[in-house]
Amino acid sequence: MTTGTFLAILGAALAALFAGCGSAIGVSIAGQAAAGVISEDPDKFSKVLILELLPATQGIYGFIIAFITFLKIGLIGSGSLALSTAAGLSVLAGCLPMAIVGMISAIYQGKCAASSIAMVAKRGEVSGKGIILTVMVETYALLALLVSFLSVFMLNLG
Amino acid sequence: MLIGNNKEKKELLKTLTKAGSVEIGNTHDIERADNVDVGKRREEVSLKLARLTFAFDALKEKTSELKRMVKAKSADKSSVPKKVMFAPKPEVSYDDFVECTKNEDEIFRKIEEMNELNNEYVRLKSEETKLKSEAKAMSVFESVKLPLDIFRNTKNTVISLGSVASSKIEKLENLLSGVEYATCETGEDIGGSTAVVIVSVKESRDKVQEILAEVEFTPIGVSDVRRPADIIAHDKERIDAIAKRRSEIVEEIVSYEENTLSFKMLFDYYTLENDKLSAEEKMKSTGTSYILEGWLPKTEEENIDNILSSSPLALAYIIREPIEGEIPPTFCVDNSLVAPYQSVTNMFNVPCYREVNPNPFVAFFFFLFFGIMVSDAGYGLILTLASGFILFRMKPKKMDASLIKIIFMGGISTMFWGVMFGSYFGEALLPAVMFNPLDKPVNMLILSLGMGLFQMLTGMAINAYRLFKERKPLDAIFGVFSWYILIIGIAVIFLVKGDVGKITGIVLLAVGLVGLMIAGALHKKGVGIVSGAFGKLYGIINFFSDLLSYSRLFGLGLATGVIGMVLNQIAVVLVELIPVLGIVLAAALLIGGHLFNVGINTLGAYVHNSRLQFIEFFGKFYTGGGRLFAPLGSNIKYYYITDRR
Numbered sequence: 001m002t003t004g005t006f007l008a009i010l011g012a013a014l015a016a017l018f019a020g021c022g023s024a025i026g027v028s029i030a031g032q033a034a035a036g037v038i039s040e041d042p043d044k045f046s047k048v049l050i051l052e053l054l055p056a057t058q059g060i061y062g063f064i065i066a067f068i069t070f071l072k073i074g075l076i077g078s079g080s081l082a083l084s085t086a087a088g089l090s091v092l093a094g095c096l097p098m099a100i101v102g103m104i105s106a107i108y109q110g111k112c113a114a115s116s117i118a119m120v121a122k123r124g125e126v127s128g129k130g131i132i133l134t135v136m137v138e139t140y141a142l143l144a145l146l147v148s149f150l151s152v153f154m155l156n157l158g
Numbered sequence: 159m160l161i162g163n164n165k166e167k168k169e170l171l172k173t174l175t176k177a178g179s180v181e182i183g184n185t186h187d188i189e190r191a192d193n194v195d196v197g198k199r200r201e202e203v204s205l206k207l208a209r210l211t212f213a214f215d216a217l218k219e220k221t222s223e224l225k226r227m228v229k230a231k232s233a234d235k236s237s238v239p240k241k242v243m244f245a246p247k248p249e250v251s252y253d254d255f256v257e258c259t260k261n262e263d264e265i266f267r268k269i270e271e272m273n274e275l276n277n278e279y280v281r282l283k284s285e286e287t288k289l290k291s292e293a294k295a296m297s298v299f300e301s302v303k304l305p306l307d308i309f310r311n312t313k314n315t316v317i318s319l320g321s322v323a324s325s326k327i328e329k330l331e332n333l334l335s336g337v338e339y340a341t342c343e344t345g346e347d348i349g350g351s352t353a354v355v356i357v358s359v360k361e362s363r364d365k366v367q368e369i370l371a372e373v374e375f376t377p378i379g380v381s382d383v384r385r386p387a388d389i390i391a392h393d394k395e396r397i398d399a400i401a402k403r404r405s406e407i408v409e410e411i412v413s414y415e416e417n418t419l420s421f422k423m424l425f426d427y428y429t430l431e432n433d434k435l436s437a438e439e440k441m442k443s444t445g446t447s448y449i450l451e452g453w454l455p456k457t458e459e460e461n462i463d464n465i466l467s468s469s470p471l472a473l474a475y476i477i478r479e480p481i482e483g484e485i486p487p488t489f490c491v492d493n494s495l496v497a498p499y500q501s502v503t504n505m506f507n508v509p510c511y512r513e514v515n516p517n518p519f520v521a522f523f524f525f526l527f528f529g530i531m532v533s534d535a536g537y538g539l540i541l542t543l544a545s546g547f548i549l550f551r552m553k554p555k556k557m558d559a560s561l562i563k564i565i566f567m568g569g570i571s572t573m574f575w576g577v578m579f580g581s582y583f584g585e586a587l588l589p590a591v592m593f594n595p596l597d598k599p600v601n602m603l604i605l606s607l608g609m610g611l612f613q614m615l616t617g618m619a620i621n622a623y624r625l626f627k628e629r630k631p632l633d634a635i636f637g638v639f640s641w642y643i644l645i646i647g648i649a650v651i652f653l654v655k656g657d658v659g660k661i662t663g664i665v666l667l668a669v670g671l672v673g674l675m676i677a678g679a680l681h682k683k684g685v686g687i688v689s690g691a692f693g694k695l696y697g698i699i700n701f702f703s704d705l706l707s708y709s710r711l712f713g714l715g716l717a718t719g720v721i722g723m724v725l726n727q728i729a730v731v732l733v734e735l736i737p738v739l740g741i742v743l744a745a746a747l748l749i750g751g752h753l754f755n756v757g758i759n760t761l762g763a764y765v766h767n768s769r770l771q772f773i774e775f776f777g778k779f780y781t782g783g784g785r786l787f788a789p790l791g792s793n794i795k796y797y798y799i800t801d802r803r
Contacts, residue, residue, distance in 0.1 A: 057762065132505070142709070142713040145716070
């Protein structure tokens with residue numbers, strides 16, 4: 001295995017790692033708020049569950065980038081490529097937006113979700129608005145996903 | 159506006175409730191006409207509603223308790239009422255609906271019976287708690303084989319019966335040995351406590367009390383003539399009896415479930431009665447007549463006119479268009495394909511009465527984008543079949559179950575785009591009709607942004623229409639058409655080859671820019687002209703950030719496709735690695751995984767799609783801030799009234 005291949009795998013690992021950690025923290029923040037609401041009013045379970053799940057997507061995006069990277073460097077499927085160091089660094093750089101933006105946006109989205117859950121506790125009928133507010137944060141994770149995807153996928157690794 | 163005889167007010171409200179298409183508004187102040195006080199009647203209605211709510215709550219609570227009992231095998235499964243998933247709303251004609259008060263005495267008697275059963279249940283429960291704690295306290299004394307009243311004080315001795323923590327027995331014995339004429343007997347250690355009886359002469363009472371306080375002695379009453387073991391046995395017997403009676407009560411209360419439909423009908427009826435009272439409060443009244451003002455949708459004008467003019471009641475009324483300054487409620491007339499999307503628009507803001515109805519546009523774009531976001535023909539099929547099944551079972555009426563209807567249509571859109579992109583459960587089973595987004599990501603990005611541009615330009619066109627209607631043609635021409643010229647200019651620069659294209663493009667671009675600056679400077683004075691003009695140029699940045707936001711169409715589609723692909727690959731690995739069992743595991747993974755993927759991406763598609771409508775689309779033309787039309791008689795929860803439009 002070359003240093004380049006190692007760097008590419010490192011990039012994939014970082015994307016899955018940081019985005020996954022961020023989602024875990026975000027979902028946990030929202031989940032704690034949700035548990036409080038359910039203890040008062042179990043009927044709101046489905047409403048707060050949707051809000052709790054919103055910060056979970058960053059982990060999935062990180063996973064997607066890791067998977068695409070594995071596919072690209074041939075770890076899955078068509079036999080491993082021997083990447084040059086420069087190529088490996090390029091893949092690593094491409095993975096970084098998903099890793100960093102994914103983690104931070106998931107944590108902050110979790111906080112936003114927790115506030116929306118508190119809002120649902122007071123007024124159940126506005127849960128749709130709470131979802132929209134929370135999803136605003138996710139825009140940037142989606143943009144990071146696209147940037148990481150395009151840079152990893154379009155790279156010519158030869 | 160309508161004026162009628164006070165005596166016939168109730169009849170009129172009944173007529174309007176039946177029609178279900180007039181919203182009673184606040185009657186404006188009129189000389190010598192006053193508000194009506196409905197406080198007392200309101201109390202009666204609220205009381206009835208509260209009793210019905212109690213019945214629903216009791217049924218719900220006891221049914222879940224019965225289910226627990228079935229799980230603990232202490233009740234028969236057949237006693238739990240069967241709940242039909244996605245049952246359609248029961249239907250009733252208005253006249254039958256009003257008849258429901260005929261046997262209301264009987265229904266309220268039934269609720270009273272439920273209430274009594276419930277009270278008994280609560281009483282028994284508190285008795286049970288008391289008995290349990292008594293039996294627990296008494297268990298320490300089980301070794302005392304004498305009736306408790308033997309331990310009463312005698313003429314010269316003081317007897318203390320009670321319990322002490324077992325660890326302190328030694329201390330107690332030591333301390334007591336220092337007191338004259340005092341003796342102590344101890345029982346067995348039961349759960350960390352030990353029964354003790356201390357006998358002393360009256361003279362040393364204080365000393366003994368001190369010692370007892372030091373070892374935290376807990377006395378027990380000695381008035382009972384029974385032995386502790388008998389008391390415990392008796393308590394246990396009673397507790398068993400209570401438990402039996404309690405489960406009987408639970409079953410009895412649950413058996414009232416068969417009356418749910420009449421409870422629900424009465425609940426709807428009294429909710430409407432309550433609304434009628436609110437309507438009366440908004441009306442004005444003189445000595446002999448009442449005055450009512452309200453709104454009705456234009457489509458219902460003829461119908462209401464017929465109903466009122468053919469009514470035997472003495473009334474005078476006029477129906478007219480709203481005048482300037484009045485704020486009528488909003489009633490969007492949409493066909494049944496567009497109507498479900500009202501729920502999306504209303505989540506953001508209800509349209510204003512005088513505004514362009516955005517619902518048909520929202521419906522079109524929401525439908526279009528939903529499919530691109532989920533983008534898998536297999537998933538589309540699942541969504542369509544699942545929501546189709548629910549719709550088939552529920553048979554919802556026009557305004558109900560909008561979400562399910564949106565998902566049903568979204569499923570169709572998803573199948574279409576899935577075929578376009580050649581994605582079937584994450585696999586390219588058939589070649590893509592258009593292109594595969596994973597092979598040609600740039601094409602996909604262009605498609606997404608193109609769709610976005612299409613929606614944004616549509617939003618601007620609606621804005622231009624609005625401005626023309628408001629007699630602001632200059633704003634429309636410079637503020638909106640400049641954008642079109644500008645965008646066409648950019649397109650020409652990139653698409654048309656050669657110098658001619660470049661020059662034409664740049665000219666168009668420049669014209670657009672100048673137009674935009676003029677739009678910014680309109681209606682401004684002095685320095686405002688300059689800042690307004692450059693402010694509009696800054697809007698170009700907003701325009702492009704809005705446009706890029708549509709890349710989420712690609713992002714969400716990508717997420718769906720790749721997760722589906724990953725699932726399939728893991729399944730293949732499982733089948734290859736583990737013989738026989740691998741196939742079972744792979745099947746479980748495929749079913750669970752794909753269902754999860756459908757679920758999370760449908761949620762994503764719904765919320766991100768809504769966001770595109772709210773921010774990027776509505777931002778161009780829509781203000782909202784209206785109030786939904788809520789006619790008298792529409793506020794019913796459980797029933798559907800058949801004989802009205």
